[in-house]
Amino acid sequence: MPELLIEAGRAERQYWRDLWRYRELFYFLAWRDLLVRYKQTVVGVAWSLIRPLLTMLVLTVVFGKLGKMPSGGIPYPLLVYCGMLPWQFFATAMSESGNSLVTNANLISKVYFPRLIITASSVITSFVDFLISAGFLVVLMIWYRYTPPAAIIVLPFFVLLAFAASLGVGLWISALLVQYRDFRFIVPFIVQFGLYLSPVGFQSSIVPERFRLLYGLNPMVGVIDGFRWCLLSGQQHLYWPSLAASVIGVVALLVTGIWYFRKTEQTFADVI
Amino acid sequence: MSSPVITVENLGKRYMIGRQRSKKDGLRHAIEDAIRTPFAWLRSERKSQKLPDKDFWALKDVSFQIKQGETVGIIGRNGAGKSTLFKILSRITVPTEGRIRLNGRVASLLEVGTGFHQELTGRENIFLNGAILGMTHAEIVRKFDEIVEFSEIANFLDTPVKRYSSGMYVRLAFAVAAHLEPEILIVDEVLAVGDAAFQKKCLGKMGSFAQSGKTVLFVSHNMEAVGSLCQRALWLKDGRLHDDGNADDVIEAYFSSLANESSFSSTNPDYGLSIQKVRLKNGRGDEASQFHPGEDLVVEISYDAQKRVEKPYITVGVTGINGPCFIANMLLDGHRPETLDGTGRIACKFRAIPLLPQNYIIKMSIRTKNGNDMIFNYQDVARFNVVGDLTKYGYKGEFLSRASHYTPVIVPYEWCLPDGTTALVSLGSLPNQIAGDFH
Numbered sequence: 001m002p003e004l005l006i007e008a009g010r011a012e013r014q015y016w017r018d019l020w021r022y023r024e025l026f027y028f029l030a031w032r033d034l035l036v037r038y039k040q041t042v043v044g045v046a047w048s049l050i051r052p053l054l055t056m057l058v059l060t061v062v063f064g065k066l067g068k069m070p071s072g073g074i075p076y077p078l079l080v081y082c083g084m085l086p087w088q089f090f091a092t093a094m095s096e097s098g099n100s101l102v103t104n105a106n107l108i109s110k111v112y113f114p115r116l117i118i119t120a121s122s123v124i125t126s127f128v129d130f131l132i133s134a135g136f137l138v139v140l141m142i143w144y145r146y147t148p149p150a151a152i153i154v155l156p157f158f159v160l161l162a163f164a165a166s167l168g169v170g171l172w173i174s175a176l177l178v179q180y181r182d183f184r185f186i187v188p189f190i191v192q193f194g195l196y197l198s199p200v201g202f203q204s205s206i207v208p209e210r211f212r213l214l215y216g217l218n219p220m221v222g223v224i225d226g227f228r229w230c231l232l233s234g235q236q237h238l239y240w241p242s243l244a245a246s247v248i249g250v251v252a253l254l255v256t257g258i259w260y261f262r263k264t265e266q267t268f269a270d271v272i
Numbered sequence: 273m274s275s276p277v278i279t280v281e282n283l284g285k286r287y288m289i290g291r292q293r294s295k296k297d298g299l300r301h302a303i304e305d306a307i308r309t310p311f312a313w314l315r316s317e318r319k320s321q322k323l324p325d326k327d328f329w330a331l332k333d334v335s336f337q338i339k340q341g342e343t344v345g346i347i348g349r350n351g352a353g354k355s356t357l358f359k360i361l362s363r364i365t366v367p368t369e370g371r372i373r374l375n376g377r378v379a380s381l382l383e384v385g386t387g388f389h390q391e392l393t394g395r396e397n398i399f400l401n402g403a404i405l406g407m408t409h410a411e412i413v414r415k416f417d418e419i420v421e422f423s424e425i426a427n428f429l430d431t432p433v434k435r436y437s438s439g440m441y442v443r444l445a446f447a448v449a450a451h452l453e454p455e456i457l458i459v460d461e462v463l464a465v466g467d468a469a470f471q472k473k474c475l476g477k478m479g480s481f482a483q484s485g486k487t488v489l490f491v492s493h494n495m496e497a498v499g500s501l502c503q504r505a506l507w508l509k510d511g512r513l514h515d516d517g518n519a520d521d522v523i524e525a526y527f528s529s530l531a532n533e534s535s536f537s538s539t540n541p542d543y544g545l546s547i548q549k550v551r552l553k554n555g556r557g558d559e560a561s562q563f564h565p566g567e568d569l570v571v572e573i574s575y576d577a578q579k580r581v582e583k584p585y586i587t588v589g590v591t592g593i594n595g596p597c598f599i600a601n602m603l604l605d606g607h608r609p610e611t612l613d614g615t616g617r618i619a620c621k622f623r624a625i626p627l628l629p630q631n632y633i634i635k636m637s638i639r640t641k642n643g644n645d646m647i648f649n650y651q652d653v654a655r656f657n658v659v660g661d662l663t664k665y666g667y668k669g670e671f672l673s674r675a676s677h678y679t680p681v682i683v684p685y686e687w688c689l690p691d692g693t694t695a696l697v698s699l700g701s702l703p704n705q706i707a708g709d710f711h
Binding site for chain 2: 003004005006007008021022024025028031032035036039040106107108109110111112113266269270
């Protein structure tokens with residue numbers, strides 16, 4: 001085994017090797033969180049379904065029936081659900097992955113392993129929820145006798161994009177929360193705000209054309225548009241400039257997230 | 273020739289206690305500061321509302337080297353920097369200055385049961401805890417049965433850990449940790465939890481680990497454990513390496529310093545007599561707080577008599593946990609000095625103390641005027657303990673390990689047994705003759 005050098009301010013090349021060495025921990029921590037959640041509540045398993053279902057109902061009623069937003073011929077619940085799928089993933093990453101470091105403070109102060117694993121495994125847990133909710137999407141499509149277009153092949157790309165966005169925001173918030181504890185009051189607010197700002201309850205096509213590029217700076221715009229484009233046929237045109245802006249936004253979010261996290265990681269045990 | 277596995281060079285760790293503990297930690301204040309002084313970086317003088325940062329060096333200039341196969345104990349008072357050193361070696365925190373070179377896979381135990389989750393069963397926690405400590409899934413599966421056997425909780429494997437007794441919890445946690453296979457094992461005070469049987473098991477496992485040629489670093493307050501397990505000891509004092517050497521020597525020096533710190537001093541203003549220091553020394557004249565059975569014990573009292581004290585009677589006695597053991601009493605022996613005047617020292621040497629390994633207290637009183645007036649009441653002035661391997665004195669009873677529970681003073685005695693043999697027993701003052709005929 002090569003010699004390990006521990007020194008102040010040293011950017012550890014070991015880190016990426018360590019991530020590989022501790023790779024099983026990604027799985028174990030996610031497994032722990034899911035197991036605990038399902039042991040604690042009767043509702044546990046159903047929670048992954050109840051939450052998106054209820055949100056879908058509310059948004060359909062508010063935007064579809066009351067607001068009478070255009071749906072382009074697609075059943076409104078389906079429209080909403082497709083947008084909600086990635087959004088819920090992103091939102092839970094914000095709140096749960098955001099808290100993951102603080103929640104696991106006892107691990108951080110007592111044992112060594114790359115802390116990135118904690119945040120990442122929390123995103124993985126949210127991803128599992130995502131998969132369960134996606135399963136229900138299949139049920140919904142059958143119910144509406146709706147067949148997805150050929151573009152569905154590209155869906156994995158958008159899933160990856162959603163994952164990257166969630167990981168990026170998770171890293172940022174979890175690292176920020178360690179140092180700035182009062183930030184945790186802002187997070188639910190951003191999540192709430194984001195739900196209405198992002199095209200979850202409505203289509204982004206209702207945004208005036210001249211603002212769509214700006215709108216695309218919200219990374220979730222590109223992700224949600226992409227999801228809808230893949231899953232729903234019809235007049236779902238994909239507005240490429242806004243998608244490009246979102247992709248750039250997601251990549252920036254992820255890269256800066258990793259950078260900030262690594263920069264502050266060394267002080268976690270001292271501060272937490 | 274063993275190669276070094278741990279090399280520590282000029283290690284230092286600083287904590288900024290002013291800033292860290294400040295309430296001005298929140299994002300709100302960070303934003304406020306930015307708004308209030310937006311161009312502060314342009315101005316040379318910056319008005320900062322933060323508290324002045326106080327530097328606290330938990331470790332400073334620590335350097336040592338540990339070779340493969342050594343078992344080293346790390347001792348020191350609370351706050352000396354032991355846990356900080358431990359954390360840096362375990363990569364939980366980073367040093368402020370200096371460096372460490374590690375050659376070998378490290379496993380460190382800061383507490384048992386790290387990561388245990390109450391809702392999960394024993395079986396599930398074994399996997400979780402093992403993974404957190406760095407074992408792979410395959411490794412855990414391979415060692416699963418061994419771990420379960422070591423922990424003795426086979427019947428409760430599938431019960432949630434929150435139902436375990438604290439003893440079971442700790443046994444399971446240690447069982448997982450005990451099956452790590454690193455080259456370097458660092459252990460911090462895990463013996464603080466658990467009952468005597470558990471501690472024995474822990475120490476046994478660590479001992480066998482050390483015997484298999486691995487390197488062990490052991491941080492503890494339990495001097496008996498450190499002494500029995502480690503060949504070498506590092507003494508950390510106020511963040512610096514104070515001593516590094518043979519474990520028994522370092523431990524003894526450490527104890528002496530502890531004893532001398534809590535030193536007795538007292539003044540009686542009515543008589544103008546003050547006791548400045550009470551020192552304990554061994555037969556060689558060195559200050560000590562640990563003695564062996566049969567050694568000489570010297571109690572040296574430094575006094576300052578601002579007013580002349582006529583006809584002083586001094587009593588010095590040794591008391592154990594069950595009561596008084598023996599005494600030196602001027603009231604009886606008559607060897608009192610005529611007066612005490614100015615500064616001086618008076619010492620009493622107890623020859624060949626016949627005491628079992630236990631903790632003892634020195635008490636002293638000073639009277640005057642024909643022994644009636646008390647200047648100092650009979651009170652505790654110093655502590656010491658007796659340590660030693662009784663088998664060296666010919667002791668071979670089955671309950672030798674419980675020596676600390678029995679009446680401590682051993683006057684030489686002789687058994688006359690039914691088969692006609694006799695056995696002479698003493699603690700060092702007379703030679704032993706066991707099972708011989710002695711008349």
